[in-house]
Amino acid sequence: MKVTFWGTRGSLPTPLGARSVRKKLVNALVKAAGKNLDTPEKADAFCEQELSFAEAGTFGGNSSCVQVDVGGPDYLICDLGSGVREFSLAAIARHGPKAPQTYHILVSHVHWDHIMGFPFFIPCFIPGNKVIIYSCHDKFEQAIRGQNHEPCFPVEFTALGATIEFVKMEIDKPYDIAGAKVTGTPQMHGNDSYGYRIEKDGKTVVYTTDSEHKPEDRAEMERAAKFFRHADLVIFDAMYSLADSVSMKEDWGHSSNVMGVELCQMAGARKLCLFHHEPVYDDARLEGVFKETIRFEEITRADKKLEVAIAYDGLVLEI
Amino acid sequence: MDLKDKSAGGAIIAAAPGRIDLSNADQFQVALSASLAKAGTALVLDLSAADLITSGGFRVLVIVQKASKAQNKSFAITSLRPLVKEVYDIGGFKHLLVVFDTVHDAVAKLDPDSLPGLDAP
Numbered sequence: 001m002k003v004t005f006w007g008t009r010g011s012l013p014t015p016l017g018a019r020s021v022r023k024k025l026v027n028a029l030v031k032a033a034g035k036n037l038d039t040p041e042k043a044d045a046f047c048e049q050e051l052s053f054a055e056a057g058t059f060g061g062n063s064s065c066v067q068v069d070v071g072g073p074d075y076l077i078c079d080l081g082s083g084v085r086e087f088s089l090a091a092i093a094r095h096g097p098k099a100p101q102t103y104h105i106l107v108s109h110v111h112w113d114h115i116m117g118f119p120f121f122i123p124c125f126i127p128g129n130k131v132i133i134y135s136c137h138d139k140f141e142q143a144i145r146g147q148n149h150e151p152c153f154p155v156e157f158t159a160l161g162a163t164i165e166f167v168k169m170e171i172d173k174p175y176d177i178a179g180a181k182v183t184g185t186p187q188m189h190g191n192d193s194y195g196y197r198i199e200k201d202g203k204t205v206v207y208t209t210d211s212e213h214k215p216e217d218r219a220e221m222e223r224a225a226k227f228f229r230h231a232d233l234v235i236f237d238a239m240y241s242l243a244d245s246v247s248m249k250e251d252w253g254h255s256s257n258v259m260g261v262e263l264c265q266m267a268g269a270r271k272l273c274l275f276h277h278e279p280v281y282d283d284a285r286l287e288g289v290f291k292e293t294i295r296f297e298e299i300t301r302a303d304k305k306l307e308v309a310i311a312y313d314g315l316v317l318e319i
Numbered sequence: 320m321d322l323k324d325k326s327a328g329g330a331i332i333a334a335a336p337g338r339i340d341l342s343n344a345d346q347f348q349v350a351l352s353a354s355l356a357k358a359g360t361a362l363v364l365d366l367s368a369a370d371l372i373t374s375g376g377f378r379v380l381v382i383v384q385k386a387s388k389a390q391n392k393s394f395a396i397t398s399l400r401p402l403v404k405e406v407y408d409i410g411g412f413k414h415l416l417v418v419f420d421t422v423h424d425a426v427a428k429l430d431p432d433s434l435p436g437l438d439a440p
């Protein structure tokens with residue numbers, strides 16, 4: 001399987017502003033002082049070798065959208081955050097606008113950051129395309145239809161050219177979606193949200209965002225660990241610090257990097273990917289969270305090593 | 320769980336076990352809350368024997384911190400070993416939990432009147 005992250009920011013899109021770009025430039029120019037970077041190749045190599053990811057790039061600001069390539073002809077996507085626009089542009093660039101495709105979309109829940117990209121999901125405008133939207137959430141069809149409606153959006157849902165279907169999933173029941181086995185589970189989050197376990201050819205990806213885990217709720221932790229059991233990749237809501245998640249932001253419906261490590265260790269998962277980044281965090285802070293998470297895994301490792309990754313818009317993980 | 324409470328004036332000095340994680344956080348919470356109830360002025364938790372504290376343990380420390388505030392008492396942790404200090408930093412607890420290098424430093428700051436009791440043989 002191949003997983004492509006198109007949107008990784010939590011709560012709302014978070015563009016990198018002019019001041020942040022200037023700060024990166026100034027830092028890079030100072031570090032490059034005295035070096036002879038007179039060709040694009042030399043400058044690129046400098047960025048690659050001498051600058052950190054946060055210094056030379058950005059984690060990005062689009063809200064949740066993850067593509068899971070399970071090998072078949074159809075597309076499989078998790079969530080319709082603002083990142084889905086970039087995904088759709090890439091898909092259309094690949095096939096051309098006239099070759100009809102089938103898009104399967106799993107929706108975790110209908111908070112804005114997870115559906116706001118749908119009005120700009122270009123394949124919906126093109127007759128011949130098939131778009132099938134799945135969720136365990138009770139109100140996902142109503143929310144998605146309601147977005148494409150006046151006065152909030154000028155193109156009515158009923159005017160969309162593609163064939164669009166909604167499939168309400170039952171929790172804990174496996175479905176065949178795009179050739180993969182997909183199972184949904186309820187998560188602790190205001191207005192409900194659902195995680196999805198995607199299995200194909202012996203590989204497993206778990207998409208679990210907008211989900212709070214409480215250290216005192218042992219039974220719920222064990223239930224979550226069972227859902228993550230032996231997953232090759234767990235895409236995890238690590239929005240808060242542990243301190244925030246057990247104090248000021250308790251019951252706000254999100255989890256921490258520390259809980260991600262502990263749950264993946266309980267589950268015997270292979271790789272944890274930090275996801276749904278806090279909009280307040282800049283690139284340097286996110287890079288710090290990444291390093292700290294790697295260290296926390298080392299400190300708490302029992303026998304098996306858990307790999308740690310951090311999502312950014314554009315990251316591709318081969319599983 | 321026995322936290323080997325010692326009293327020094329109005330302060331209680333409790334000693335944490337070697338590891339506090341999800342498996343014993345509940346017992347730790349009961350024991351530490353009992354220590355807080357006994358304290359007249361301050362509760363100091365000596366972490367010198369603790370090799371590792373994970374999410375469940377830190378959550379209890381935050382709860383006891385809140386409870387101490389509600390009871391008009393002080394709470395601090397002391398003598399963090401390097402790994403515990405690292406987890407404390409990683410978890411982002413520096414604005415929530417007060418740390419001292421030693422039990423003596425904590426009592427001297429939180430409840431100086433109780434210091435003679437601590438130093439007594």
Ligand SMILES: [Zn+2]
Pocket residue numbers: 010011064111113114210276
């Ligand atoms: Zn969200």
Ligand SMILES: [Zn+2]
Pocket residue numbers: 109111189193210
């Ligand atoms: Zn949400």
